[in-house]
Amino acid sequence: MAAMQQKLRTSLAATLSDTGLLRSDGLINGKWVKAASGKLFPVNDPGTDTKVASVSAFGEADAKLAVSAAEQSFDAWRSKTMQERGRLLSRWSELIGENSSDLATIMCLESGKPKAESKGEVNYAMSFINMYAGMQTNGMVLPQQTDSHLLMVTKEPVGVCALLTPWNFPAAMFTRKAAPALMAGCTIVLKPAEDTPLTALALAWLWERAGGPKGVVNVVPTPRELVQEVGNVLTTDEAVRKISFTGSTAVGKHLLKQAAGTVKKTSMELGGNAPFVVFDDANLELAVNGAMTAKFRFGGQVCIAPNRFLVQEGIYEAFVAKMAEQIRALRVGDGLDSRTNMGPLINLAARDKVAGLVKDAIDKGADVVCGGQLEQHEMGNNFFAPTLLGGCTLDMRISHEEIFGPVVAVMKFKDVDEALTISNSSRSGLAGYVYTQDYSRGMRFAGKLEVGMVGMNESSISSCVVPFGGVKESGMGREGSVMGMDEFMEVKSICLGGI
Numbered sequence: 001m002a003a004m005q006q007k008l009r010t011s012l013a014a015t016l017s018d019t020g021l022l023r024s025d026g027l028i029n030g031k032w033v034k035a036a037s038g039k040l041f042p043v044n045d046p047g048t049d050t051k052v053a054s055v056s057a058f059g060e061a062d063a064k065l066a067v068s069a070a071e072q073s074f075d076a077w078r079s080k081t082m083q084e085r086g087r088l089l090s091r092w093s094e095l096i097g098e099n100s101s102d103l104a105t106i107m108c109l110e111s112g113k114p115k116a117e118s119k120g121e122v123n124y125a126m127s128f129i130n131m132y133a134g135m136q137t138n139g140m141v142l143p144q145q146t147d148s149h150l151l152m153v154t155k156e157p158v159g160v161c162a163l164l165t166p167w168n169f170p171a172a173m174f175t176r177k178a179a180p181a182l183m184a185g186c187t188i189v190l191k192p193a194e195d196t197p198l199t200a201l202a203l204a205w206l207w208e209r210a211g212g213p214k215g216v217v218n219v220v221p222t223p224r225e226l227v228q229e230v231g232n233v234l235t236t237d238e239a240v241r242k243i244s245f246t247g248s249t250a251v252g253k254h255l256l257k258q259a260a261g262t263v264k265k266t267s268m269e270l271g272g273n274a275p276f277v278v279f280d281d282a283n284l285e286l287a288v289n290g291a292m293t294a295k296f297r298f299g300g301q302v303c304i305a306p307n308r309f310l311v312q313e314g315i316y317e318a319f320v321a322k323m324a325e326q327i328r329a330l331r332v333g334d335g336l337d338s339r340t341n342m343g344p345l346i347n348l349a350a351r352d353k354v355a356g357l358v359k360d361a362i363d364k365g366a367d368v369v370c371g372g373q374l375e376q377h378e379m380g381n382n383f384f385a386p387t388l389l390g391g392c393t394l395d396m397r398i399s400h401e402e403i404f405g406p407v408v409a410v411m412k413f414k415d416v417d418e419a420l421t422i423s424n425s426s427r428s429g430l431a432g433y434v435y436t437q438d439y440s441r442g443m444r445f446a447g448k449l450e451v452g453m454v455g456m457n458e459s460s461i462s463s464c465v466v467p468f469g470g471v472k473e474s475g476m477g478r479e480g481s482v483m484g485m486d487e488f489m490e491v492k493s494i495c496l497g498g499i
Contacts, residue, residue, distance in 0.1 A: 012106070012109060016102045016105065018099055021205060022053065023204075024054060025056045026058050026066075027205075035057050035058050036061040041054065041194070043110050044347075047112050049382060052198075053110075055197050058226065059222070059230060062230075063229075066219075067162075069214070070160040072215055074160060086134060086183065087133075089129050093129040099206065101119070106198050106199055111168070114341070117298060121172050124172045133183065135183060137184070140152070140153040148499055149497055150496040152495075153493050153494075155491060156489060156490050157488065161177075164190075164243070164246070165192050166246045170193065174203050177190075180479075181488045186488050188216070191230060193247075195346055231255065231258070238262050242264060244266075255268075267477030268476050268477060269430075269468070269475045269479060271473070272470065274304055275306070275422070276291060277432070277433065278309070279435065279441070280314035281438055283435070283437060284318055290455075291306065292327075296386065298343075301405065303431075306408075307402060309409060309411070319410070324388050327388050327408070328386075332385070333377065342406060357398045358398070366396065369388040370388045387407045388410070390410050420448055431451055431453045433456075433461075436456075451471060452468075452469045452474065453466070462480075464481075465481055
């Protein structure tokens with residue numbers, strides 16, 4: 001098995017049914033072009049930390065060309081009817097579905113996400129395109145103020161949009177941003193995360209095959225050392241009227257400062273620190289299964305993954321024991337192996353961050369129930385053992401910093417007030433979870449949680465129809481649902497007189 005998986009890694013293109021999906025250049029104005037500098041950057045497999053592809057390293061000059069192409073194509077694209085745009089998006093989704101296995105393989109090898117999860121993400125990505133392809137925008141006719149006036153409100157595309165997507169959901173975050181933007185009549189410049197550009201480039205190639213007009217979708221793959229100069233172009237160029245970013249709170253704050261100079265419309269989906277609250281009366285099996293799903297999806301590298309597990313005293317011991325049993329059963333390994341439950345972390349920096357948080361917690365008195373150390377894996381060094389820490393306290397870094405890794409940090413609470421105080425003590429407010437069989441208490445608790453999304457007795461809280469986003473330092477704006485398209489539109493009032 002190991003030899004077969006290594007063969008897949010050493011010749012990625014040969015494993016794909018359609019080798020055209022593996023792109024090495026960026027897309028500008030309908031042409032696949034190399035970086036002006038001629039430079040390339042490596043894309044590594046997190047499992048082995050070896051190179052699986054090389055991609056053109058776009059910089060400032062390339063970003064400016066992409067913005068110009070999007071600007072030039074805007075008028076023609078916005079003039080198309082929504083039915084025309086919708087048919088094109090539907091064809092794009094069809095092609096994604098036809099190539100879902102290849103896309104999942106590419107995603108698995110550049111992100112470390114197990115292939116089964118990668119296939120699920122491809123379907124998730126398609127759901128946004130399918131929903132927005134059939135969506136229409138509606139204006140309003142307002143009550144007139146005088147007999148000779150007619151008041152109307154219309155919605156118009158904001159213009160050129162810069163979309164900055166993360167590495168943990170390289171397909172879904174592309175389509176969750178691009179589909180509503182395109183249906184609204186906007187043109188886009190997409191900068192994928194430097195760790196996972198291959199999935200985005202493959203999706204862009206399928207957009208072209210679907211008949212996408214030149215310049216409507218542009219993709220600028222960028223290595224870490226050039227991110228700042230490309231970001232400067234996207235946040236300061238006057239032609240760009242909208243920034244949509246998913247990533248860390250620190251980077252989001254920086255982008256907001258840069259975008260303020262030209263007062264751009266912005267959407268920010270930033271970091272989380274989700275509480276997972278389990279009351280004494282909770283269904284234990286439901287709570288544990290929900291915790292496992294929410295925490296260990298992509299090894300905890302998910303912004304809505306639970307960070308702080310608050311468990312009431314009466315159920316604490318049973319919850320910890322049941323969680324430990326399931327965590328020990330997780331199979332860590334190669335994402336291409338169908339038996340694998342969890343792959344590597346994205347890179348060494350991510351692994352070291354998780355290790356540092358765990359060490360700090362242990363040094364301050366946390367109990368290591370299972371895991372707690374680097375995973376010594378034959379594949380590579382980016383693995384961290386699924387971990388359960390008991391007896392966590394608020395003086396530990398792990399109680400306040402986003403973990404983004406496979407660590408369950410559990411602390412006890414006495415009553416509702418204490419659980420709510422701890423839950424709301426974070427500067428982040430993306431998601432929260434509450435498990436109780438007292439629905440009255442659960443709904444009151446959910447209403448007081450300072451987050452943008454709540455799962456009550458449910459951990460799968462995201463879908464294309466749900467407005468996704470947070471409060472406080474977790475960002476602004478919403479993605480998905482009808483609200484997601486409004487983020488890419490401007491409202492205009494028209495007063496007709498003399499009628």
